[in-house]
Amino acid sequence: MLLRTLVHYGLHFLFPILIALLWPKRRWLTVYLLLLATMAIDVDHLLARPIFDPNRCSVGTHLLHSYPMIVVYVILLFLPYRRLGWPWWIRVVAVGLVLHIITDWQDFYLWPH
Template structure:
């Protein structure tokens, strides 16, 4: 696993932790755990062959990484009851999109 992939995975944990610390400090572990559930959308990678392809952009390729699904994640971020999960999903997609750009433009 390369440096980009390791950094990508670390950011999937660190960015929700930073958000939880900044905005929900009194409920840090609760908020962080709910946002980490955004990682569950990577279960759609199990439908791909191969399951892990280092140079493949997940946005638009995997079913839970498509525009309709992303729209649902944005809606989930609005109501208080689903906000933390929705934010976790949106952060996950944003980090995946950044990774796609990195793959495309970095040597």
């Protein structure tokens, strides 16, 4: 249980530091803060009863963790931002959202309950 918790929060807080340090143009602090901000998608847990259930996978259950939203997050990864004239940080947010979904998925499916 301790290892599962360490992996989960390591993926939420420490792995984004590595991503931020490797991000082009060395905007590591801005990138890290944006990646952390994507954890705001957990606000959808407030709509569930109970709010937290260790036997429930949030992926596919909560609104912002739903499969249609995951498709949107993945599409955002591959959009041609420069050609569209969109800001660079949208891709960072997309990376953070996909990382969040992967983290929540692995937390439920790769660890015993």
